[in-house]
Amino acid sequence: xxxxxxxxxxxxxxxxxxxDAAKPTMLFIHGVLNDHSVWGLQSRYFAHxxxxxxxxxxxxxxxxxxxxxxxxxxxxxxxxxxLDTMQIDRIxxxxxxxxxxxxxxxxxWMPDRVDRLALLGIxxxxxxxxALLEASVKAPEEAIRLVTRFSYSGLTAPPSALGPGTWxxxxxRALMRRVLASNPDHxxxxxxxxxxxxxxxxxxxxxxxxxxxxxxxxDEDQMTPAKGAKALIDQVHSAxxxxxPVGHQLMSEAPDRVLEGLRSFVK
Amino acid sequence: MESxxxxxxxxxxxxxxxxxxxxxxxxxxxxxxxxxxxxSDHAAALFNLEQAGHVYSRIxxxxxxxLEQRIAALEGGIGAIAxxxxxxxxxxxxxTLMGAGGHIVASTALYGGSHNLLDYTLRRFGIETSFxxxxxxxxxxxxxxxxxxxxxxxxxxxxxxxxxxxxxxSAIAHDAGVPLLVDSTMTTPWLMKPFELGADLIVxxxxxxxxxxxxxxxxxxxxxxxxxxxxxxxxxxLTEAYPGFHGMVFSEENTVGAFLLRARREGLRDFGACMSPxxxxxxxxxxxTLPLRMARHVSNARAIVDFLATHPMVxxxxxxxxxxxxxxxxxxxxxxxxxxxxFSFDLRGTREQGKAFVENLQIFSxxxxxxxxxxxxxxxxxxxxxxxxxxxxxxxxxxxxxIRLSIGLEDPEDLVQDLKRALKAAQRAGxxxxxxxxxxxxx
Numbered sequence: 204x205x206x207x208x209x210x211x212x213x214x215x216x217x218x219x220x221x222x223d224a225a226k227p228t229m230l231f232i233h234g235v236l237n238d239h240s241v242w243g244l245q246s247r248y249f250a251h252x253x254x255x256x257x258x259x260x261x262x263x264x265x266x267x268x269x270x271x272x273x274x275x276x277x278x279x280x281x282x283x284x285x286l287d288t289m290q291i292d293r294i295x296x297x298x299x300x301x302x303x304x305x306x307x308x309x310x311x312w313m314p315d316r317v318d319r320l321a322l323l324g325i326x327x328x329x330x331x332x333x334a335l336l337e338a339s340v341k342a343p344e345e346a347i348r349l350v351t352r353f354s355y356s357g358l359t360a361p362p363s364a365l366g367p368g369t370w371x372x373x374x375x376r377a378l379m380r381r382v383l384a385s386n387p388d389h390x391x392x393x394x395x396x397x398x399x400x401x402x403x404x405x406x407x408x409x410x411x412x413x414x415x416x417x418x419x420x421x422d423e424d425q426m427t428p429a430k431g432a433k434a435l436i437d438q439v440h441s442a443x444x445x446x447x448p449v450g451h452q453l454m455s456e457a458p459d460r461v462l463e464g465l466r467s468f469v470k
Numbered sequence: 471m472e473s474x475x476x477x478x479x480x481x482x483x484x485x486x487x488x489x490x491x492x493x494x495x496x497x498x499x500x501x502x503x504x505x506x507x508x509x510s511d512h513a514a515a516l517f518n519l520e521q522a523g524h525v526y527s528r529i530x531x532x533x534x535x536x537l538e539q540r541i542a543a544l545e546g547g548i549g550a551i552a553x554x555x556x557x558x559x560x561x562x563x564x565x566t567l568m569g570a571g572g573h574i575v576a577s578t579a580l581y582g583g584s585h586n587l588l589d590y591t592l593r594r595f596g597i598e599t600s601f602x603x604x605x606x607x608x609x610x611x612x613x614x615x616x617x618x619x620x621x622x623x624x625x626x627x628x629x630x631x632x633x634x635x636x637x638x639x640s641a642i643a644h645d646a647g648v649p650l651l652v653d654s655t656m657t658t659p660w661l662m663k664p665f666e667l668g669a670d671l672i673v674x675x676x677x678x679x680x681x682x683x684x685x686x687x688x689x690x691x692x693x694x695x696x697x698x699x700x701x702x703x704x705x706x707x708l709t710e711a712y713p714g715f716h717g718m719v720f721s722e723e724n725t726v727g728a729f730l731l732r733a734r735r736e737g738l739r740d741f742g743a744c745m746s747p748x749x750x751x752x753x754x755x756x757x758x759t760l761p762l763r764m765a766r767h768v769s770n771a772r773a774i775v776d777f778l779a780t781h782p783m784v785x786x787x788x789x790x791x792x793x794x795x796x797x798x799x800x801x802x803x804x805x806x807x808x809x810x811x812x813f814s815f816d817l818r819g820t821r822e823q824g825k826a827f828v829e830n831l832q833i834f835s836x837x838x839x840x841x842x843x844x845x846x847x848x849x850x851x852x853x854x855x856x857x858x859x860x861x862x863x864x865x866x867x868x869x870x871x872x873i874r875l876s877i878g879l880e881d882p883e884d885l886v887q888d889l890k891r892a893l894k895a896a897q898r899a900g901x902x903x904x905x906x907x908x909x910x911x912x913x
Contacts, residue, residue, distance in 0.1 A: 240723070240726075247520045359486055361522070364522070367523075368539060368551060370543050372543075373549070
């Protein structure tokens with residue numbers, strides 16, 4: 204569905220179900236140059252198992268209008284604005300990569316509204332190399348090639364986003380190209396990387412969150428290595444940590460195990 | 471990871487790792503029609519695409535899935551679907567994108583079976599095709615109608631070997647809001663990567679070079695994930711709720727994978743032209759050596775082309791590596807590794823001489839296939855393209871008397887000797903006074 208948030212059209216995938224105010228709600232936030240579809244194999248399940256799911260394309264990404272957020276804080280504001288627009292009081296927040304920083308920051312601003320927080324593929328700080336930042340502007344195809352190279356752990360995958368026969372590196376690359384092409388006026392690639400690189404509020408933010416937090420980390424993650432989450436995990440009194448033997452794109456490389464982790468977490 | 475490894479490594483490893491249950495290193499063959507659900511909830515989730523997995527081998531199978539990932543990796547696509555034959559792959563692509571009232575713009579230089587499907591069979595089901603010469607770019611543009619849904623051509627047009635200028639034709643297709651589908655059977659991803667040139671979808675007859683051993687019939691349909699179905703506005707099949715599958719809007723479920731989602735959940739499910747896992751397994755054995763075989767195919771073809779081009783019994787050799795071929799320049803640019811190993815030549819002489827030539831070959835086998843590891847020979851006008859009249863044959867780049875060769879992996883010296891012997895027999899047959907010009911005979 205398309206709703207107007209902060210004066211711009213925002214696309215929100217709902218897992219094939221109509222929003223029902225009587226049900227609890229999960230909100231999934233994607234990473235840099237991705238869109239809602241990276242959550243397909245988790246969000247659709249929950250939408251058919253008693254939950255509302257809201258999976259937006261971030262502003263300036265694919266079907267959503269406006270400029271892409273150039274800071275984690277700006278993205279967090281758009282997420283909270285979405286909840287306010289839809290009059291949702293309580294939420295389970297789930298984010299991946301850039302989206303995990305957004306979820307963390309948003310949760311820290313409204314700790315009384317967040318029941319659970321799941322952070323996938325997170326590292327803090329989430330530094331982005333100068334070379335990649337520059338390539339995202341001057342040579343985006345090369346930057347996409349590099350991100351693809353570092354996002355997957357191997358040459359094989361279980362049945363995934365398109366079912367059996369999905370070639371994940373190709374799928375990820377095609378999605379990045381599509382999202383980049385969707386916004387000729389702005390560069391969501393550079394904006395997202397810049398937001399990740401400059402974000403310095405993670406340590407404070409996690410201190411303000413008082414709900415249960417799940418970290419889902421890939422042992423083979425070369426984009427945000429699992430050890431990069433340690434500083435955050437150490438600050439959480441009883442963090443739950445799920446380590447999976449895959450790379451950065453956990454949701455597509457290990458769809459069932461991510462789903463199972465989230466199911467257990469929100470039970 | 472993908473760009474860490476090269477083509478040859480992908481040909482061996484993409485989609486497969488040692489079997490987690492047994493440690494088997496080679497790809498296991500899963501000859502099972504169906505797969506046990508973990509629970510009722512798991513079953514429902516699989517049927518509703520909440521989770522991904524195997525249900526029934528008409529829709530998917532673990533062995534087939536390895537093949538599908540492997541060809542997608544080699545082509546640079548997002549995924550693939552294995553089908554019962556190349557023709558089944560072509561039909562699956564078309565039936566996913568249109569129904570009655572749809573229109574296709576297609577190259578004239580097509581495999582006879584594809585031409586038949588488009589020009590006769592699909593018309594019966596309300597899908598029309600306009601045929602245009604592959605190099606006539608204005609004709610591609612002019613043929614577009616409001617109901618056009620697809621452009622279709624072959625990378626190396628069968629059997630005249632017209633090279634399709636994919637960058638130009640795909641740009642015309644995209645301006646018209648439709649995708650370009652190419653049949654890449656003759657080139658395989660080792661000779662050409664159509665997605666890098668602008669194609670959106672690829673079909674293969676895996677029966678040919680991909681399997682390479684002449685043992686199985688199979689097809690593959692690969693999606694680049696590049697075509698924006700929503701922006702086009704012509705493909706309600708992919709962008710509107712589909713009552714036949716839980717009201718799913720495929721383009722919302724997956725931004726770049728809508729085509730494959732629907733093709734598997736509708737076309738493969740309902741038409742049922744799936745690939746046997748045993749076939750998939752055999753094709754995988756072939757793909758593992760594809761780079762080695764293709765290199766040998768094209769080097770052998772070069773040797774045979776050079777031999778025939780200087781032989782006094784040969785009127786013309788129709789291979790794009792020859793400067794007199796109309797696709798010579800395109801081939802130099804788009805096919806630097808070689809312009810394939812299937813080509814036609816015209817014999818100088820009579821019909822009886824042609825017959826003597828074919829019958830005196832000992833290593834070349836006279837049969838209706840190409841892309842085998844063994845060398846093959848056939849007379850297209852009387853076999854694969856027999857439904858075409860002379861004008862259509864010429865439009866496809868062959869003469870009524872052309873002979874088609876598919877060069878295999880034998881020692882090139884032996885192939886040359888075989889051809890020499892047969893050409894000599896043809897020469898002798900001419901001396902005995904047979905009548906009737908071979909080039910000009912329509913059967």
